[in-house]
Amino acid sequence: MGSLTKARLCVVLAALLWSTSGAFTKILCEDTGLGLNEPAIDPLAIAFWRVAFAAVVFLPAVRRREWTFRPALWLTGLAFALMNASFVLATALGPSANAILLQYTAPMWVYAICVGVLGEPAERRGTATLLLGMTGIGVLFAGEWTGSRLPAVLLALGSGLAYALMMIGLRVQRDVSSYWLTAFNFFFGAMVLLPIVWRHPLPSWPQLAMLFVFGAVRLSLSYWLLAVGLRHLSAQEVGTLSLIDPMLNPLWAYLVSPATETPTLWTLAGGACIVGALGWRYWPLRKGTL
Numbered sequence: 001m002g003s004l005t006k007a008r009l010c011v012v013l014a015a016l017l018w019s020t021s022g023a024f025t026k027i028l029c030e031d032t033g034l035g036l037n038e039p040a041i042d043p044l045a046i047a048f049w050r051v052a053f054a055a056v057v058f059l060p061a062v063r064r065r066e067w068t069f070r071p072a073l074w075l076t077g078l079a080f081a082l083m084n085a086s087f088v089l090a091t092a093l094g095p096s097a098n099a100i101l102l103q104y105t106a107p108m109w110v111y112a113i114c115v116g117v118l119g120e121p122a123e124r125r126g127t128a129t130l131l132l133g134m135t136g137i138g139v140l141f142a143g144e145w146t147g148s149r150l151p152a153v154l155l156a157l158g159s160g161l162a163y164a165l166m167m168i169g170l171r172v173q174r175d176v177s178s179y180w181l182t183a184f185n186f187f188f189g190a191m192v193l194l195p196i197v198w199r200h201p202l203p204s205w206p207q208l209a210m211l212f213v214f215g216a217v218r219l220s221l222s223y224w225l226l227a228v229g230l231r232h233l234s235a236q237e238v239g240t241l242s243l244i245d246p247m248l249n250p251l252w253a254y255l256v257s258p259a260t261e262t263p264t265l266w267t268l269a270g271g272a273c274i275v276g277a278l279g280w281r282y283w284p285l286r287k288g289t290l
Helices: 001-018 021-029 043-063 072-095 095-105 106-118 124-144 152-170 176-196 205-230 237-243 244-256 264-281
Strands: none
Touching: 001 237, 001 244, 021 043, 021 072, 021 176, 021 205, 021 264, 043 072, 043 176, 043 205, 072 095, 072 106, 072 176, 072 237, 095 152, 095 264, 106 124, 106 152, 106 205, 106 264, 124 152, 124 264, 176 205, 176 264, 205 237, 237 264, 244 264
């Protein structure tokens, strides 16, 4: 098996692991027959434990000489912490499909910020992606505007914006070890939530075991696989392969909790716009095209 094939396989496996996030959260928050929703666990506690366990696994893999503490590192860590908390809350309070689709609007926000704020030149493909993605966001909001799930949609949109800021922070720190950046984000994300969850009761041992798998296995392993894939693949190809996540995430969540995870027509229509926009954005360009 060639290095390119191995790299693509690593990214696909990473995306498959990412796609299980909704299912993990639903198992811990809803009655799925496994009994892991009792005693009740706060969504912010889920957000804390998953990154805390991931940090415990990831930090020892970082060499001391890779440590660096630039101002951008703290801002990136804060963006990750906000993304982590808002995404888990959105998944716990509303449909997983809405949460993951709106989080994946991050590349569109990155483009909007880079062009509108940082003054980078606009290009046709990016602008078309942004407009189509905004259409998808509008459709999702139209479907949830009068429902009780609107707060979850707003949290998911906030997660996408925080993800965009994190991506810009990572872009600024291209020369910093990806392992260190990932480990720091996990650790900082846990520390931000620690004061909030400090007074919460500890999850049960079965819940802690599930949270360990959620963080130490699923989260840390997926980021390690992504780091391996990025050594040999372009950002465009990685972005295209990563679309497995928003397409499969709602499916796994539906399989564990069909009563709450059956997508509406609004979700399907809005999701088609967002995934279509991302597919268009990441599809390889031919020479002489924008």
